[in-house]
Amino acid sequence: MKREEKxxxxxEKIIQSAMYLFAEQGYEATTVHQITERAGVAKGTFFNYFACKEDIFCDVQLMFAVEEVQKIKDKPGPLIPHIRNIIANIDHQLKLSRxxxxxxxxGNxxxxNSIQNMVEQIEELTEALTEVAAVGQERGELIKSMPPEMIAELAIQTFLGARLLWSIGRGDEDLSGHMAxxxxxxFRSIAVHP
Structure with missing residues (x-):
């Protein structure tokens, strides 16, 4: 096995272990030691990949978002309700607090290293969202006056901006309501209205 593949x-083992533990006992109760123990790696190995627990949490969210976005482009029916569900599921699944x-x-x-990792994850999410936006345009659901790449970028900016403002006490008390x-x-700005 090549070094990069290893x-x-x-x-991936570290991330999967963290995802399991975050879902099982919550983010705050999960320790780096528990993550490394479950992944079968040394604590030092964890820090070769992540600077802190917050880094892995960001990865978990973005990885979940990429996986879910990639699934929706082939689903029947309108795309926007599927995207709404992804946004809601990220918030509900991870039990987020301000x-x-x-x-x-x-932390990001x-x-x-944290910034570079986040940039790479966002690029992957942008690619997935660009594909979905292109499908939405082909189906006649999304406006064509804006390139799919721009729609993807604006969706990510909207998501990250809303999250940041919510974290400092702005917006609806409930994150799901704030994001909705x-x-x-x-969605009103990118949807084709009959």
Whole structure:
């Protein structure tokens, strides 16, 4: 097995272990030690891939979003309700609180490795969303006056911006409600209205 492939598999094991533990006992109760123990790697190995627990949490969210977005382009029916479900599921699945989201935002911007990792994850999500936007345009659901890449970029900006503002105390108390209102305005701007 090539070195890069081994690194990818190790990183994936760490992420999968963290996802399981976050879902099972919540983010705040999960420790790096528990994640490494479940993944079968040394604690030092964890820190070769992630600077802190917040980094892995960001990866989990983005990985979940990419997987879910890739699934919806082949689903029948309108795309926007499927996208709404993904947004709601991220929030419900991870039981997010304002302090947690703020810590994740801060953690993602603390060092060059965290920033680079986030950039790579966002690029992957942008590719997936671009494909979905193109399908939506082909189906006549989304406006064609904006390139699919721009729709994808704006969706990510909307998501990250809404999350950041919510984490510092702005918007609806409930994150799901805050995201629903924010994305309702976004969807209205990209949807073809009969």
């Amino acid at each position: 690194k990818r598999i190790t990183r 302090p947690l989201v703020l810590a994740v935002c801060q 911007l603390t060092n060059a 209102i924010t994305f309702e305005l976004f």
